[in-house]
Amino acid sequence: MKFIIKRDRLIAGIQDVMKAISSRTVIPILTGMKIEAKQHGITLTGSDSDISIESYIPAEEDDMVYVEQIEEGSIVLQAKYFPDIIRKLPENTVEIEVDSNLKVTIRSGKAEFNLNAQDAEEYPHLPKLQTDDSFEMPIDLLKSMIKQTVFAVSTMETRPILTGVNLKLVDKILAFTATDSHRLAKREIPVADANIEFQQIVVPGKSLNELYKILDDTEETVEISVTNNQILFRTKHLNFLSRLLDGNYPETSRLIPEQSKTKIQVKTKELLNTIDRASLLAKEERNNVVRLFTPNDSIIEISSNSPEVGNVVEEIGIQAMEGEELKISFSSKYMIDALKAIEYDEVIIEFTGAMRPFVIHPLNEDSILQLILPVRTF
Amino acid sequence: MKFIIKRDRLIAGIQDVMKAISSRTVIPILTGMKIEAKQHGITLTGSDSDISIESYIPAEEDDMVYVEQIEEGSIVLQAKYFPDIIRKLPENTVEIEVDSNLKVTIRSGKAEFNLNAQDAEEYPHLPKLQTDDSFEMPIDLLKSMIKQTVFAVSTMETRPILTGVNLKLVDKILAFTATDSHRLAKREIPVADANIEFQQIVVPGKSLNELYKILDDTEETVEISVTNNQILFRTKHLNFLSRLLDGNYPETSRLIPEQSKTKIQVKTKELLNTIDRASLLAKEERNNVVRLFTPNDSIIEISSNSPEVGNVVEEIGIQAMEGEELKISFSSKYMIDALKAIEYDEVIIEFTGAMRPFVIHPLNEDSILQLILPVRTF
Structure with a gap:
């Protein structure tokens, strides 16, 4: 050579x-x-x-x-x-x-x-995948789907299947879902030319994180092929092959509430920064809990309290509110992760009471969904 | 308040x-x-x-x-x-x-x-230093003196005094000296208006590293005051106080050879990059040894050998050479540190045989001196 x-x-x-x-x-x-x-x-x-x-x-x-x-x-x-x-x-x-x-x-x-x-x-021979059963999508869209879901995978090996992202392609809709059982992230897109369907593909979160880093932000497309135990992402100069996780991914659709009792519309960045500040005093505590309160229909109040260190409170104006007054507590880390993943200026948050999971999605865009379980403190 | x-x-x-x-x-x-x-x-x-x-x-x-x-x-x-x-x-x-x-x-x-x-x-009261016994120097010059010496302090607590930089101010010459007993770095500057003299001041290397980070690259001056156990660096908005190390700093001047048998003049950056490459194969080994050989008076050959991994050899043209042919081995790390500290385009290296310490200083500039002890391999 x-x-x-x-x-x-x-x-x-x-x-x-x-x-x-x-x-x-x-x-x-x-x-x-x-x-x-x-x-x-x-x-x-x-x-x-x-x-x-x-x-x-x-x-x-x-x-x-x-x-x-x-x-x-x-x-x-x-x-x-x-x-x-x-x-x-x-x-x-x-x-x-x-x-x-x-x-x-x-x-x-x-x-x-x-x-x-x-x-x-x-050197071991890499498995050659059939490329008949494949579909194509733009690279930037794949990167966006990974970014919006992969952070929500579990880092605990107690339920290995949850350390991966579930990929579904049914009726020409591709969905990525990740959950660690305290929160869930989901993104759907239409795929026009798909000649395959699958439901139980689970790609390790680590693989998708590496794939995200390796893919350039180009206008080009990636071809995705799937077998029972492998997935191949192919671009012009790159073959990225990952094993799949064994096991059944849990049915997550029934976790998502279908109606809400309180609905607020708020600027993403403003809410993110306020929760980031409120979380500063809760560094030590495992769940980093902050509280959200709706004193009236034009503001929300974000607060946090750490007996040793002190407390913090901040109001933000909201764009709109419907429904009941609400006091709810949640992990600031989960909320920050979810808001960072949503690349839109305004979000809708839909609550069904202080003890039920709540849902965040961009204004006028239901294909991106973040779900968070609250924490009992009030 | x-x-x-x-x-x-x-x-x-x-x-x-x-x-x-x-x-x-x-x-x-x-x-x-x-x-x-x-x-x-x-x-x-x-x-x-x-x-x-x-x-x-x-x-x-x-x-x-x-x-x-x-x-x-x-x-x-x-x-x-x-x-x-x-x-x-x-x-x-x-x-x-x-x-x-x-x-x-x-x-x-x-x-x-x-x-x-x-x-x-x-909160403890910080000691107030007398500022009568003080001298001033430009901030950028102090930073340069720190950078050219502090890397050579010892990181071993076996001889604590060597973890500091020795400051001397005698006959209106300020000298910084650092050594870990395998190499030595020294820089001198004239100080016009000094009304104090001292010989045995040893400032912890850690303090000087922090001071280096904190000082802005400005045209302004720093005022330095010294007592038996403290040193104060004072700028317009900053007081930086460090304790001094106890003990006698060794006499280092007799380590520095007064004559040489082989003298080469070489471009700093070129030698630095070549030694950096030669050191790549020696990662594992404690001393990271590379060899220098003078086959004739227009080139030097830098090489390294790691039986497991392989070997590397590279020639570089030199600007001038005087004296005997030489084969010598030394720590690539010490050489790289020394060459990085010298902020001049060309250096003179003076050797007095394969087993004696050698001296590096910038061309036409004797106030900066780097000394390295060779390693016995040839």
Whole structure:
């Protein structure tokens, strides 16, 4: 194997696949990065066996030459050293060459590294997914769906299924749902050209967080394919493969109240900042509880009390209110997470009493839903 | 006590004094921040008993009003909550008021915090230093002297005196010296108007690191006063007081070789980057050793070898060389630290053999000196 490659393009590819490489894997060769050279381009692969990422660098694209003098072959290099070496090389052109004894020579300017490598034959074969059963969506919309739901997954291993996000595609509606049983986040979008349906796909939250980081904010699309135990996200230069979680995701639709007793309309940012301030005194306490009170139909009062430290109270004007007066307590952290996930200027919050879950969604937009269980304090 | 203050100015003052406040102090009241209001302005104080910092916010300065409606008094607030509260308040105007029960009310916009506070009488009195025995120097020059020396202090408590920087002021020459017994950093400057002399002042490296962070990069001057066990750095709005280390600082001047057998002149940045690359393979090893070889009088060769990982070799052109051929090994970390501290484009390195300490200083500038002990490998 031999090739000469543009360093900045190689660095970008390395950064992507490094997100799947862990130094703590039980399979030693997975601490390495696989490099495969073909005449049409270079493929980098990293995997921790839960997530596998392939990044492709074409030899030529849009009249630019990225890789030259390619002699085909493949090798596995230690991921602990390789990225730093490439990042710190003196020139933007890098020559990588492998001899018959698995010795890799990396040259750039007057610097020459000789590294011990491993045989690519020993690297596990990634499962190849059928791409017949797939659908496409814009990358920015997928990122938005991840951002609006993944924070609500459980971090506790007591119910492993809740550490993932449930993906459903039924009647050409794609829904992402996440819950840790104290709150729930849900986002739906229509998918026009879907030729598949599924209900019980659960993708680990960790996988979606890594996918979110790796996807560029482009106008391009991502192709999503699903099997029983794997999901593949494919973009122009990237294959992102994740295992799925085993088990049945709980039926969440009956948790969502269908009517409300108190309904307020408020500016998202103003409510977020006020709750953030009120939570400052509650740092210590596990649930970080704040109280919301509706003294009349033009303001709400947010307050918090910590006997040791002191108390805080603040009023905010609201845009509209309907229904009964309300006093309710909830976790400021859950409320802040929910409001940050809603990328709209105004929200509607619908309460059905101080002890029932309440629902937040953007004004005039029901496809995004955040649900929070209150805390008993009043 | 009561006053109304501009929030951004208060935040800047809080940030400064927070550098002295530790949550792990043995004196509980030192986890707090003292606030003292006088008609002319507000003084904030933080201390961990090693370092004490006072930040002064004048009521008026340069025709700007920063503090209004001052009622004199003082109080101690929990530093764990106070800074975040001020930082997150909704408006740029903050009212702070203390009642007779040590309850502090903080108001801004519609937000109101009520905090439990402590009596300022219980806060330790900071020692007042005589300012007769003092000298002045530009702030940027003091920062440069700290940066060029403090990294070389010892981090080991086995010889506590080496964890500090030795300050000497003799014959109107101020010298900073730091050594961990494997390397030494020294910087001298002339001080025109000094009316004091001292030889055995040793300031903890930690204090100088905090002072470096807190001093703005301004054209202004800092006044330095010294007693047996304290040093005070005073700027327009800041008093920074540090205890001194007890004990005798070792005589370091005889460590510095007076002649050399090999002398090279090289571009600082180029040597730094090459050594940085060569050190990449030596991550694991304690000393991170790299080798330098002078094959002829126009290049040097930097190399490193790690049997497990591989090896690296790189040549760099040098500007000039005098004397004997040389092969020498040294810690890449010490060399990188030394070269980063030298803010000049070219350096002279003077060697007196592979087993003797070598000296680095900027071209045509002997007031900055870095000394490194080699490692026996050849």
